Amino acid sequence: MRRGSLIQLAAIGLIAGAVATAVALLVPWLPPAGGKEADRIHFVYWFTTVICICVFAVVAAVLTYSVWKFRVRPDDDADGPPTHGHTKLEIVWTAVPALLVTAISIVSAIVLAQNSHAGSNPLVVKVTAQQFAWMFTYPNGKSFGYLTLPEGRHTKLRITSNDVIHSFWVPELSQKQDAVPGQFNTIVVTPTRTATYPVICTELCGLGHAVMRSHVDVLAAGKFDTWLRTGGKTAGAPGLAVFQQFGCGGCHTLKAAGANGSVGPDLDNLKQLAAKANRGPLTAFIKESIVKPGAYIAPGYPNAMPPNFGTQIPPDKLNQLVQYLAGQAK
Numbered sequence: 001m002r003r004g005s006l007i008q009l010a011a012i013g014l015i016a017g018a019v020a021t022a023v024a025l026l027v028p029w030l031p032p033a034g035g036k037e038a039d040r041i042h043f044v045y046w047f048t049t050v051i052c053i054c055v056f057a058v059v060a061a062v063l064t065y066s067v068w069k070f071r072v073r074p075d076d077d078a079d080g081p082p083t084h085g086h087t088k089l090e091i092v093w094t095a096v097p098a099l100l101v102t103a104i105s106i107v108s109a110i111v112l113a114q115n116s117h118a119g120s121n122p123l124v125v126k127v128t129a130q131q132f133a134w135m136f137t138y139p140n141g142k143s144f145g146y147l148t149l150p151e152g153r154h155t156k157l158r159i160t161s162n163d164v165i166h167s168f169w170v171p172e173l174s175q176k177q178d179a180v181p182g183q184f185n186t187i188v189v190t191p192t193r194t195a196t197y198p199v200i201c202t203e204l205c206g207l208g209h210a211v212m213r214s215h216v217d218v219l220a221a222g223k224f225d226t227w228l229r230t231g232g233k234t235a236g237a238p239g240l241a242v243f244q245q246f247g248c249g250g251c252h253t254l255k256a257a258g259a260n261g262s263v264g265p266d267l268d269n270l271k272q273l274a275a276k277a278n279r280g281p282l283t284a285f286i287k288e289s290i291v292k293p294g295a296y297i298a299p300g301y302p303n304a305m306p307p308n309f310g311t312q313i314p315p316d317k318l319n320q321l322v323q324y325l326a327g328q329a330k
């Protein structure tokens with residue numbers, strides 16, 4: 001092969017590689033890493049991306065050069081010369097991809113093993129999914145509708161479901177795991193900076209799947225210890241804490257609680273809903289809607305509310321929630 005042809009191939013390859021590199025670097029494909037596990041996963045992503053860009057540059061160069069140099073004239077219908085092949089070249093293009101895939105596999109296996117290691121004293125949090133909310137239970141027995149984690153400490157999340165298959169994902173922490181009824185799946189996360197991240201369900205789980213969201217607050221170690229020691233108290237009315245704890249905002253809108261769910265009725269309009277339902281006083285209507293959600297279905301809304309809140313919410317907290325909702329009703 002002539003030297004000029006090699007230079008042309010190299011130039012085409014460099015141009016193709018530069019374009020692919022620009023696309024890889026300029027487009028924000030990944031969220032900022034918020035944990036040690038995410039840093040490792042991002043390394044695997046970029047390690048694989050570099051290999052793919054190199055392969056793409058070589059393939060694009062050969063294809064472009066071949067189309068450019070060896071194209072035939074429109075009126076040329078003659079057969080091309082017979083070729084036997086090139087054994088050495090075939091061995092090379094088989095062996096090199098095999099080595100690259102093996103390298104990716106080894107790096108991925110190492111990262112997977114490291115990301116599964118929770119250390120000797122992890123914080124263990126039980127994560128329970130149900131249509132269409134998350135529940136997070138801590139070692140002190142307290143449960144909340146949002147997740148709070150300490151910065152710099154390994155946390156093992158034991159994930160399960162009360163109804164159908166869900167999937168737990170915090171984009172900035174990168175770890176993802178299915179929530180399956182009847183079994184516990186675990187992941188380990190180690191946040192490296194204080195922030196608030198979204199918690200997202202990534203498994204189609206029903207009508208309210210798109211709004212099955214919560215959030216995770218990452219606190220400095222000292223602040224987290226204080227938060228956990230005080231029982232994770234939430235500022236504001238006791239009923240607000242119950243509203244947040246049981247994930248009501250995943251399906252309902254309530255401006256006072258910062259909730260904007262749209263699966264169920266707008267709780268800011270409870271007085272009008274109660275008047276249309278004609279099922280007694282406002283507080284009685286609210287309590288019945290929580291304990292026996294199928295007793296009355298607001299027109300235009302599905303019968304999607306879980307029927308077990310009557311047994312899940314303790315009587316005192318249920319009363320706090322009812323009073324809070326009644327007080328916020330317009």
